[in-house]
Amino acid sequence: MSEPILVAENLTKWFPVKRSLTQVVRHERTWVRAVDGVSFSVEKGEIFGLVGESGCGKTTTGKLVMKLLDITDGTLKLQGEDVTHIKGAALAQHRRHVQMIFQDPYASMNPRFTIEEVLMEPLEIHNVGKDRAERDVWVREILEEVKLSPPDEFLVRHPHMLSGGQRQRAATARTLMLNPSLIVADEPVSMIDLSTRAEILSMMKQLQREMGLTYIYITHDLSTARYFTDRLAVMYLGKIIEMGPAGTIIDKALHPYTMALIGAVCEPVSGKVNQIKDVPIKGEIPAATNIPTGCRFHPRCLYSVAECWQEEEPTLDDIGGGHRVACRRYKEIERLGNAARTSEASLGLRRTA
Amino acid sequence: MEKERVLEVQDLELHYFTRKGVVKAVDKLSFFLRKGETLGVVGESGCGKTTMGTALLNMPTPPGRIIGGRILLDGQDILKLSENEVRRRVRWETIAMVFQGAMNCLTPVYTIEKQMRETLQQHRTMEKAEAKERMKNYLNLVGLSDDVLRRYPHELSGGMKQRVVIATALFLEPKVIICDEPTTALDVVVQAQIINLLKDLKEQVGVSFIFITHDLSIEAEVSDRILVMYAGRIAEMGTNAQIYGPQGPAHPYTQRLLGATPRLHEEVEELAFIPGTPPDLIAPPEGCRFHPRCPVLLERCAQDDVPLREIEPDHMVACWRCFDE
Numbered sequence: 001m002s003e004p005i006l007v008a009e010n011l012t013k014w015f016p017v018k019r020s021l022t023q024v025v026r027h028e029r030t031w032v033r034a035v036d037g038v039s040f041s042v043e044k045g046e047i048f049g050l051v052g053e054s055g056c057g058k059t060t061t062g063k064l065v066m067k068l069l070d071i072t073d074g075t076l077k078l079q080g081e082d083v084t085h086i087k088g089a090a091l092a093q094h095r096r097h098v099q100m101i102f103q104d105p106y107a108s109m110n111p112r113f114t115i116e117e118v119l120m121e122p123l124e125i126h127n128v129g130k131d132r133a134e135r136d137v138w139v140r141e142i143l144e145e146v147k148l149s150p151p152d153e154f155l156v157r158h159p160h161m162l163s164g165g166q167r168q169r170a171a172t173a174r175t176l177m178l179n180p181s182l183i184v185a186d187e188p189v190s191m192i193d194l195s196t197r198a199e200i201l202s203m204m205k206q207l208q209r210e211m212g213l214t215y216i217y218i219t220h221d222l223s224t225a226r227y228f229t230d231r232l233a234v235m236y237l238g239k240i241i242e243m244g245p246a247g248t249i250i251d252k253a254l255h256p257y258t259m260a261l262i263g264a265v266c267e268p269v270s271g272k273v274n275q276i277k278d279v280p281i282k283g284e285i286p287a288a289t290n291i292p293t294g295c296r297f298h299p300r301c302l303y304s305v306a307e308c309w310q311e312e313e314p315t316l317d318d319i320g321g322g323h324r325v326a327c328r329r330y331k332e333i334e335r336l337g338n339a340a341r342t343s344e345a346s347l348g349l350r351r352t353a
Numbered sequence: 354m355e356k357e358r359v360l361e362v363q364d365l366e367l368h369y370f371t372r373k374g375v376v377k378a379v380d381k382l383s384f385f386l387r388k389g390e391t392l393g394v395v396g397e398s399g400c401g402k403t404t405m406g407t408a409l410l411n412m413p414t415p416p417g418r419i420i421g422g423r424i425l426l427d428g429q430d431i432l433k434l435s436e437n438e439v440r441r442r443v444r445w446e447t448i449a450m451v452f453q454g455a456m457n458c459l460t461p462v463y464t465i466e467k468q469m470r471e472t473l474q475q476h477r478t479m480e481k482a483e484a485k486e487r488m489k490n491y492l493n494l495v496g497l498s499d500d501v502l503r504r505y506p507h508e509l510s511g512g513m514k515q516r517v518v519i520a521t522a523l524f525l526e527p528k529v530i531i532c533d534e535p536t537t538a539l540d541v542v543v544q545a546q547i548i549n550l551l552k553d554l555k556e557q558v559g560v561s562f563i564f565i566t567h568d569l570s571i572e573a574e575v576s577d578r579i580l581v582m583y584a585g586r587i588a589e590m591g592t593n594a595q596i597y598g599p600q601g602p603a604h605p606y607t608q609r610l611l612g613a614t615p616r617l618h619e620e621v622e623e624l625a626f627i628p629g630t631p632p633d634l635i636a637p638p639e640g641c642r643f644h645p646r647c648p649v650l651l652e653r654c655a656q657d658d659v660p661l662r663e664i665e666p667d668h669m670v671a672c673w674r675c676f677d678e
C-alpha cells in the first residue's frame with residue numbers, strides 16, 4: 001500500500017462568535033464548531049470526496065488542508081511531514097504543493113488579467129521557470145491539457161469573455177501550473193449545467209489518470225461524486241459520519257443520514273417517475289454553535305433511541321472493506337431497512353415538511 | 354375528455370436588442386398548459402428558459418421586447434392589455450413567478466411580513482389584519498410557522514427562504530405559477546422537501562405550474578409534461594412517460610441531455626456530455642439549430658429550418674429524422 005499524501009487526525013476548526021455584552025461580563029464564549037474533529041487520509045493518485053449539506057464544514061476542511069486557516073486542534077501531515085503549525089517559507093512551500101479550485105472561478109481570477117496573466121501569476125509568485133520563454137511554453141501546454149485550444153485564441157481573453165465551463169477549465173489550468181501534489185476542488189462544477197458539468201469532470205479525471213494527480217473533491221452532488229471519486233466521506237455538522245469506497249457508500253449506505261441524502265437525490269429514471277421518495281429525515285440542520293449531545297444527528301434521525309443522546313458520540317468504526325460508520329444502531333437499522341423493502345409502511349417513513 | 358387549458362401560447366417571440374445585435378432568446382414558441390398540470394421547461398444554460406418566463410408575465414428585462422405572438426390566459430390575450438391592466442389584473446393575480454435566485458434577493462433589513470406586503474399590497478386593497486391572516490395561512494401551507502413573519506431573511510435557512518418566496522407567489526391565488534430553478538441552490542434534502550411541497554400544493558390548491566430547470570432528473574420527479582428548449586426554440590415536448598419511458602425521447606438533443614444526467618446507482622466509466630456549445634443567439638445556425646452538435650444529422654438538417662410536429666398524441670418533435678416523409 002502506498003504512502004498517504006495527506007493525513008488529517010482529529011482536525012478541528014472552531015470560529016469564535018461575536019459576544020453579547022452579558023457574555024463578555026460572564027466570561028462566556030460561543031463557538032461555531034465548523035470542523036469538529038475529522039480524521040481521514042488521502043492516498044497518492046486517489047480522488048477523495050467530501051460530501052454533505054450546506055454548512056457541514058466541507059469548505060472549512062478544504063481551507064485547513066490548504067492552510068488558509070489556522071488549525072484549532074488536531075494534526076495535519078503532508079507527505080509524512082507535520083504541517084499543522086508551519087509558518088513562513090514552509091507555509092509558502094505548502095501552498096505551492098496544495099492548490100485549490102473554487103466554486104466560483106470569478107473569485108479566484110483577477111478580472112483585469114488576461115488568461116495568459118492569470119496562468120503566469122502563480123509561476124511568477126513562486127519564481128518557477130527559467131525565463132519568460134519557458135513559462136510561455138508551459139502556459140500553452142497546460143491550456144492544451146484542459147482543452148482550451150488553440151491556446152492563442154484564449155490567452156488574450158479576460159475571464160468574463162469565457163463561458164462558465166471554459167472559465168472552470170482555466171481555473172483548473174491555473175492550479176496545474178505549479179505541478180501540485182494535492183488539489184482541493186471545492187464544488188468546481190456546481191454552478192454549471194449538467195452537460196458542461198460532465199465535460200469538466202471528465203477532463204479533470206483524465207488529467208488525474210495521465211498526470212497521477214490527487215484530488216479532494218468537495219461537493220453536495222452525490223451522483224457525480226459516485227463517478228468522480230474513489231472514496232467518499234459524508235460530513236454532518238463538522239464530523240465525518242460515514243466513509244468508504246464511493247460505490248459502497250452510495251449503494252450500501254448504513255448511516256441514516258447518508259441514507260436520507262441518497263434517498264433525496266432525483267434521478268431521470270422511468271418507473272420511479274413522479275413519486276419522489278419520502279425523505280427519511282426530520283427538520284433542518286441545527287446551527288454549528290449548538291451541536292446536539294450524544295450522536296449529533298439524533299434530533300433529525302427517525303431511528304434514534306434514548307441511548308443515542310444519552311451516551312457518548314459514536315465513533316467512526318471500520319466494519320470491513322474500508323467502510324466506516326458512526327452509528328450505534330446501524331445493524332438494527334439495516335435489518336429494519338431490509339424489512340422495509342418488503343413493507344414500506346412498517347418503518348413509518350413519512351414525509352416531513 | 355381533455356382538461357381545460359389555462360394558458361395557451363402562440364408564436365411568442367422575445368428579442369434582446371443589444372449593441373452587438375439582436376439576441377433571439379425566445380423564437381416563436383407555441384405551447385399550452387392544462388389546468389392542474391406541471392409543465393417542465395429544460396435546456397442548457399442560455400437557451401432562453403428565464404426569458405420565456407418573463408415573457409409570460411409580459412415583463413421583459415431591458416433591452417428585451419416581445420415582438421410577436423399571443424399569450425392567452427383563460428382565453429384572453431394579455432399582450433393586448435395595457436401595462437396598467439396587466440399590473441392590476443394579471444401579474445401575480447393570475448400568473449406569478451418565483452424568480453431564479455429570488456430567495457437570495459430578499460431585502461436584508463425588512464422582516465418577512467414587510468417583504469410580503471411590499472410585493473402584494475399594491476395589488477389588492479385588503480385590511481391589514483386580513484392580509485396578515487392570509488399571510489399566516491399561506492406560510493402554514495408551505496410548512497412554516499407564523500413567527501416567521503417577524504424574522505429577517507438572514508435568520509432563515511435557504512429552504513425556509515424559498516418557502517417564503519413560494520408563499521408570496523401563492524398569496525393572490527394565481528392560476529399559474531412559474532418556478533425558475535427553485536431548487537438549484539439548495540441541498541438535496543431541502544430540494545426534495547421543496548419538490549414534495551410543490552406537488553402537495555398542486556393537489557391542494559389546484560394551481561398549475563411551469564417548472565424551469567436545467568436538470569432533467571428533477572423534471573422526472575415533478576413534471577407531467579416536459580418542454581425541451583434549445584437555442585430559443587422547442588426541440589421536443591412530451592409527457593413524462595414519453596420522455597423518460599423505456600423508448601426514450603425522440604430528439605437527439607433530448608437523448609444527449611438525458612445521457613449527460615447521471616444515475617446514482619449505475620457504475621459508469623465515463624460521464625457522457627454533449628460536445629460543443631450552444632449557438633450564439635445573435636447569429637444562430639441555418640437549418641436545425643442543433644445540427645452542428647448533432648451526431649446523427651441528415652443532409653437537409655443543415656439547410657432546412659425544421660418545424661415542430663406531432664409524432665404521437667401529446668408528443669411534438671423538431672427533428673427531420675423523426676418525420677416519415
Ligand SMILES: Nc1ncnc2c1ncn2[C@@H]1O[C@H](COP(=O)(O)OP(=O)(O)OP(=O)(O)O)[C@@H](O)[C@H]1O
Nearest residue numbers: 015032034053054055056057058059060061220288
Ligand atoms: N470565517 C468564519 N467565521 C465564522 N463562522 C464560519 C466561518 N467560515 C465558516 N463558518 C461557519 O462554519 C460552518 C461550516 O462552513 P463551511 O463553509 O465549511 O460549510 P460547507 O460545508 O462548505 O457549506 P456549503 O455547502 O454551503 O459551501 C458554517 O456554520 C459556517 O457558517
Ligand SMILES: Nc1ncnc2c1ncn2[C@@H]1O[C@H](COP(=O)(O)OP(=O)(O)OP(=O)(O)O)[C@@H](O)[C@H]1O
Nearest residue numbers: 369378397398399400401402403404414415416634
Ligand atoms: N437582459 C439581457 N440582455 C441581453 N441578453 C440577454 C439578457 N438576458 C438574457 N440574455 C440572453 O438571452 C439568452 C437566454 O437567456 P436566459 O437567461 O433566458 O437563459 P436561461 O435558459 O434561463 O439560462 P440559465 O440556465 O443560465 O438561467 C442568452 O443568450 C442570454 O445571454
Ligand SMILES: [Mg+2]
Nearest residue numbers: 058059060186
Ligand atoms: Mg462550501
Ligand SMILES: [Mg+2]
Nearest residue numbers: 402403404453
Ligand atoms: Mg435562467
